[in-house]
Amino acid sequence: MLPRRRDLHALAPVSLPHFSDFSEVPYSDASLPATFFRSPDFGKFSGDPGLTKLHLIMFSYFACGVTSGFDNSLMSSFLTVMGNPSASTLADRWGRRAALSYGSLISIAGILVQTFAYSPVMYGAGRFLVGFGNLPVVAAGAAYVNEIAHPRYRGRIACFYQVIWYLGAIILPSLLQIVFATWTFCLIFWTPESPRWLMSKGRYQEACGILYRYHANGDTNDEMVTAEIKEISDNIANSQRAQGEMTWDKAFKTKGNRKRMMVVALFATSVGWTSQSIVSYYNTAILTQAGITNSLQQLEFNGGLSILDLVCAACGAILSGFIGRRTLILIGFCGMGVAHLVVTILASQYGKHGVAQVGYAVIAFIWVESAMYNIGLNPATYAYPAEIMSFALRAKGLVWFLLITDLNAIVTRYVNPVGLANIKWWYFVVFCFLYLASILGVIFLYPETRNKTLEEIEAEIDGVELHALTESSQEAVIVEKEIELCHLELGHVSRIDKNDENRV
Numbered sequence: 199m200l201p202r203r204r205d206l207h208a209l210a211p212v213s214l215p216h217f218s219d220f221s222e223v224p225y226s227d228a229s230l231p232a233t234f235f236r237s238p239d240f241g242k243f244s245g246d247p248g249l250t251k252l253h254l255i256m257f258s259y260f261a262c263g264v265t266s267g268f269d270n271s272l273m274s275s276f277l278t279v280m281g282n283p284s285a286s287t288l289a290d291r292w293g294r295r296a297a298l299s300y301g302s303l304i305s306i307a308g309i310l311v312q313t314f315a316y317s318p319v320m321y322g323a324g325r326f327l328v329g330f331g332n333l334p335v336v337a338a339g340a341a342y343v344n345e346i347a348h349p350r351y352r353g354r355i356a357c358f359y360q361v362i363w364y365l366g367a368i369i370l371p372s373l374l375q376i377v378f379a380t381w382t383f384c385l386i387f388w389t390p391e392s393p394r395w396l397m398s399k400g401r402y403q404e405a406c407g408i409l410y411r412y413h414a415n416g417d418t419n420d421e422m423v424t425a426e427i428k429e430i431s432d433n434i435a436n437s438q439r440a441q442g443e444m445t446w447d448k449a450f451k452t453k454g455n456r457k458r459m460m461v462v463a464l465f466a467t468s469v470g471w472t473s474q475s476i477v478s479y480y481n482t483a484i485l486t487q488a489g490i491t492n493s494l495q496q497l498e499f500n501g502g503l504s505i506l507d508l509v510c511a512a513c514g515a516i517l518s519g520f521i522g523r524r525t526l527i528l529i530g531f532c533g534m535g536v537a538h539l540v541v542t543i544l545a546s547q548y549g550k551h552g553v554a555q556v557g558y559a560v561i562a563f564i565w566v567e568s569a570m571y572n573i574g575l576n577p578a579t580y581a582y583p584a585e586i587m588s589f590a591l592r593a594k595g596l597v598w599f600l601l602i603t604d605l606n607a608i609v610t611r612y613v614n615p616v617g618l619a620n621i622k623w624w625y626f627v628v629f630c631f632l633y634l635a636s637i638l639g640v641i642f643l644y645p646e647t648r649n650k651t652l653e654e655i656e657a658e659i660d661g662v663e664l665h666a667l668t669e670s671s672q673e674a675v676i677v678e679k680e681i682e683l684c685h686l687e688l689g690h691v692s693r694i695d696k697n698d699e700n701r702v
Contacts, residue, residue, distance in 0.1 A: 248415030249348060255389050255412075256347060256355050260362045261378045262298065262339025285334040289341060289593035290444065293395055295386040297338035297593075302383035304331025309376045328375075335382060337596040340580040345392040345589070348413050349426070349651050354519035356584065357577035361511040364504065394589050394652075397434050405430075426651075433653040437590050444590040449598075454660035455591060461643055462583045462599045468531070468636035469579065470606030473538050473629045474571045476614050477503075477564060490561065499561065506565060507572045514573035522648025523582045528640045530574015535633035537567035542630060545623035585647050588656045 289297035308327025315321035344356050390412075393405035406427055414420035441448055449455050485496050518526050541563045548556040580596070587595035617625035647655050 246415055248412050252346070252348060252412040253351070253355070256343050258381070258385060258389065259339050259343050260359060261381045261385075262335050262359070285337050286594040286597040288334060289338045290590075294338045294342040294345070294392045294593075295389065297334045298342070299383050299386045301331040301334030301336075301338070302379050304328075305335065305379040306376055306383065307331075309379060313376075333597065333600055336580070337593060337600060339382070340584045340596055341592045342392050344581070344584045344652065345394045345592070346390070346408070346412070351519075352652075353523060353581065353585070353647070354515060356581035357515035357518045357523070358512070359581065360576055360579040361508070361515050363576075364508045364511065394430055394434065397431050398438070398589065402431065429651065429653050433656065434589060437588060441590065444594065446594065449591055449594055452660070454656075455588070457645075457659060458587055458591060458595060459598060461586060461645070462595055463602045464639050464643065465527075465583065466599050466602035467606055468632075468639060469575055470603055470610060471629070471632050472534060472571060472575070472636075473541075473567060473626065474534075474575075475607075475610045476618070476629075477568060485561065490557065503565060503568060506569055507576075510569045510572035511576040515577040517573070518577055518581070522646060523578045523585070524640065524644050524646050524648070526574050527578050527582065527644065528574075528637065530570055530578075531633055531636045531640060533570030533574060534567050535630065535637060537563050537570060538626065538629055538633060541567060542623065542626040545626055549623050582647070585652060585655055586645055586659065588660070589652070 285297060285301070288300055305328050308324045308329075308331060310324070311327060312321055312324025315324055340356070340359055343359055344352060347355050390408045391404070393408045396402075396405035396408070409423050409427055410416055410418050410420065413426065414423040418424075441452070449459060482496055485491075485499060490496060490499065514526060514530075521529075541560055544556055544560045544563065547553070548560060580599075583595055583599040584592060614625075617628070645655065645659055650658070
């Protein structure tokens with residue numbers, strides 16, 4: 199049994215709630231000390247200043263998810279497609295925080311132009327800037343949260359990244375949007391860089407310091423974090439030796455990369471072609487076809503649906519820590535498929551007979567379908583694509599996901615109104631077959647990510663052993679030296695003298 203990490207509860211300035219009951223099932227990977235994953239001290243959140251600060255940092259980055267809810271117009275989709283190539287290059291070359299700040303500055307400029315616009319042209323220019331700046335913010339933020347998170351809490355916290363989207367969607371005054379955009383820009387000044395990105399640039403000492411400080415509360419004797427550092431550094435060194443600098447053409451060269459890009463494209467298309475794309479943008483037309491024509495009733499329905507969506511999305515994010523993202527996605531598609539089948543049958547009966555009670559039943563099952571979307575798909579929207587990507591491909595993979603998502607959004611916003619207007623409820627039948635295809639795709643193609651580190655997921659998709667021996671020991675020697683420097687710089691938490699303890 200490895201030694202237990204020093205209990206730091208007495209050093210906490212405030213009493214924090216205990217979150218360890220929500221932790222994921224212990225890891226079984228032999229590459230990290232298994233005893234730490236089973237130990238009650240591993241990743242213990244309550245009273246640990248390091249983990250408390252880490253979670254506050256990641257919660258701060260949820261503001262990136264808020265900004266994605268600002269603008270979901272057709273123009274925004276076009277601009278996201280236009281701004282795709284530069285976002286991943288910036289995040290890979292200059293860091294996740296740099297890409298986030300770049301996008302935030304553009305969004306701030308767009309919000310100001312939009313707020314004080316005195317003509318349609320000026321307002322359109324503001325929307326242009328908001329949409330163009332949104333992509334680097336969302337992609338860099340999602341990558342950052344996954345790369346700095348503690349292994350035990352990564353899956354759940356990454357899922358909350360998209361849940362907060364609803365806050366941005368309901369903030370109507372343009373000037374209020376600038377608060378979140380400014381906040382995301384300011385994050386670069388007080389939050390650490392992604393340790394994985396730092397290692398990819400040879401800045402091992404900085405990366406080690408961040409991981410020890412936030413994953414072990416500064417305890418450089420923590421064997422789990424030391425093993426984590428070696429795992430990350432070995433993985434990045436092997437990847438750079440095998441592929442060099444990641445480019446868009448290399449993103450499709452290897453079997454593992456092609457699988458990643460295919461799954462992400464399939465996931466983006468499946469999410470884009472759910473009936474949620476109809477409910478989100480054409481719910482007024484659906485309510486009218488279901489017999490609810492009063493504007494006040496429609497407003498009440500839409501408000502209630504938004505609240506339900508937010509609650510269900512939060513529940514889905516919590517649930518992801520217990521069952522994993524792949525299972526959550528499968529539950530979402532299955533639940534939506536069943537609910538949509540009922541909606542289709544009821545809608546056909548209402549179209550034939552026009553009975554008001556049947557119309558209300560249609561609305562009720564639309565609520566059920568929307569709830570299943572937010573439980574199963576909303577939390578995994580950015581979390582799943584980010585975690586199945588290798589480090590070198592993560593920024594480009596998220597940009598690829600957003601590209602496919604917005605291309606689908608452009609198509610559905612032209613196709614859906616035509617289908618609803620011409621064939622009415624028969625258009626719902628199309629989505630029944632799409633749900634079936636999505637379910638089969640999850641079962642046969644989507645890799646499982648539950649209870650695995652990012653490096654384990656990468657190795658599994660590539661079909662290699664996690665800790666394959668490197669051709670040269672140069673990187674290992676560098677990492678060992680940097681870890682020693684971190685020991686000297688940070689010191690050992692276990693060396694806190696008794697006088698300090700008594701003062702606390």
